[in-house]
Amino acid sequence: MNCKQTVEKIRKFNRFYADVLGKIDQEIYNQSFSLTEARVIMEIHLSNGCTATEVRKKLGIDRGYMSRIVQRLESEHVIIKKQVSNDKRQYLLYLSNDGINILNRLIDDANREVGRRIQRLSAHDASKLVTSMETIEAIYMKSALTPPDVxxxxxxxxxxxxxxxxxxxxxxxxxxxxxxxxxxxxxxxxxxxxxxxxxxxxxxxxxxxxxxxxxxxxxxxxxxxxxxxxxxxxxxxxxxxxxxxxxxxxxxxxxxxxxxxxxxxxxxxxxxxxxxxxxxxxxxxxxxxxxxxxxxxxxxxxxxxxxxxxxxx
Missing domain, CATH: 3.40.630.30 (Gcn5-related N-acetyltransferase (GNAT))
Structure with missing residues (x-):
C-alpha cells in the first residue's frame, strides 16, 4: 500500500469513527454538561491540582472558552479553586464533592451507552475490537514517546x-x-x-x-x-x-x-x-x-x- 492509499484509509476510518463517537456523545452529553465540559471535569480529576492553563493546553481549548467553562463550574460548585502559595495570580483546580458525584454519573452514563453499543457483538468480535484499539493506541504512544532531535x-x-x-x-x-x-x-x-x-x-x-x-x-x-x-x-x-x-x-x-x-x-x-x-x-x-x-x-x-x-x- 502506497502513502496516498494509507492516508485515504486513515481519513476514511476517522470519518467513520467520528460518527460512532458522535452518536455515543449525543446520548451521554445531552443533559447538564457538554462534551468539552465533561472532558475538563475528567482532566481536573485526573490531575488533582492543575491550573486552567494546563487543562486548556492539554485539551486544545480556546482561552476564552476555557475561562467561561471554569466560571460555570465554579459558580455551580463543581470545582474548587485554591491559590498557589508562591504565586498569588495562579489557582489550582480541584473537584468538589458535588463535582466528584457529577463525574461518577458521567462515567456511569458513558459506560452504559458504550455497553449498549457493543451488546450485539459476539465475545470474539468484542475482543478483536479492543485488541485493534490497543494496537492503534500502542503505535501512537510509541510515536509520541520518541523524542525529536534537538x-x-x-x-x-x-x-x-x-x-x-x-x-x-x-x-x-x-x-x-x-x-x-x-x-x-x-x-x-x-x-x-x-x-x-x-x-x-x-x-x-x-x-x-x-x-x-x-x-x-x-x-x-x-x-x-x-x-x-x-x-x-x-x-x-x-x-x-x-x-x-x-x-x-x-x-x-x-x-x-x-x-x-x-x-x-x-x-x-x-x-x-x-x-x-x-x-x-x-x-x-x-x-x-x-x-x-x-x-x-x-x-x-x-x-x-x-x-x-x-x-x-
Whole structure:
C-alpha cells in the first residue's frame, strides 16, 4: 500500500469513527454538561491540582472558552479553586464533592451507552475490537514517546529577534508580564549584539524551529552572567533546558570564568529546579513591581565554577 492509499484509509476510518463517537456523545452529553465540559471535569480529576492553563493546553481549548467553562463550574460548585502559595495570580483546580458525584454519573452514563453499543457483538468480535484499539493506541504512544532531535547551536543573524519574541509571548501568556519586560529583554539583547565579547548565545532547534535559548555575557574578567534562558512552553519537559545549561557552563569553563550568576523570578519553578541541580545557590532577593500588576520577587543565583571543575575530576 502506497502513502496516498494509507492516508485515504486513515481519513476514511476517522470519518467513520467520528460518527460512532458522535452518536455515543449525543446520548451521554445531552443533559447538564457538554462534551468539552465533561472532558475538563475528567482532566481536573485526573490531575488533582492543575491550573486552567494546563487543562486548556492539554485539551486544545480556546482561552476564552476555557475561562467561561471554569466560571460555570465554579459558580455551580463543581470545582474548587485554591491559590498557589508562591504565586498569588495562579489557582489550582480541584473537584468538589458535588463535582466528584457529577463525574461518577458521567462515567456511569458513558459506560452504559458504550455497553449498549457493543451488546450485539459476539465475545470474539468484542475482543478483536479492543485488541485493534490497543494496537492503534500502542503505535501512537510509541510515536509520541520518541523524542525529536534537538540541535543546540550558536546564534546567527535573525535569531535574536525571534528570541525576543519568544520571551514576550511566553511571559505575557503565562505570567501576564507587560511591555516593560519585553523592552528590558530587547534592550539587553541589542546591547549583546553590539558587544558580545567574552559571551555567547545558543538556541535550541527542532525541525528548523527555534524552541529555546540561553546566553552568557561577560561581567568582568572572572565573572559571567547567564541570561535569556527560555524554553518554548510547547517543548518543556523534553530535556532541552539541560542541554542548553550544559552548553553555557562548558563555555564558561573553557573561557576560564570563575563564577556565574543569574537573575530570575521566584515563580519560575522549573527553571529554579534546574539551577539547583547545577549547584547554583540562591544569594539575593528583591521585589519588582514594574513588569506585572502584582509584586513579584526577583532572585539572584550564583555558581562557583571551582565546584564544577572539582566534580569533573
Amino acid at each position: 540541535l543546540i547551536r550558536t546564534f546567527v543573524p535573525g535569531d535574536v529577534g525571534y528570541i525576543a519574541y519568544l520571551h514576550g509571548r511566553l511571559y505575557e501568556n503565562t505570567y501576564q508580564f507587560g511591555k516593560k519586560f519585553e523592552y528590558y529583554v530587547m534592550k539587553g539583547l541589542t546591547e549583546f549584539l553590539f558587544d558580545s565579547e567574552g559571551g555567547e548565545l545558543w538556541v535550541a532547534e527542532i525541525n528548523g524551529e527555534i524552541v529555546g535559548s540561553i546566553a552568557i555575557t561577560k561581567n568582568n574578567r572572572t565573572v559571567a552572567q547567564l541570561r535569556w534562558f527560555l524554553i518554548d512552553e510547547r517543548y518543556q519537559g523534553m530535556g532541552i533546558g539541560k542541554k542548553l545549561m550544559e552548553a553555557a557552563i562548558q563555555f564558561c569553563v573553557e573561557q576560564k570564568y570563575q563564577h556565574i550568576f543569574l537573575w530570575t523570578v521566584s515563580i519560575l519553578t522549573a527553571a529554579r529546579h534546574l539551577y539547583k541541580k547545577y549547584h547554583f545557590v540562591l544569594t539575593e532577593e528583591k521585589t519588582n513591581s514594574e513588569w506585572t500588576e502584582s509584586m513579584i520577587v526577583e532572585e539572584r543565583w550564583d555558581l562557583d565554577l571551582s565546584t564544577v571543575r572539582s566534580d569533573e575530576h
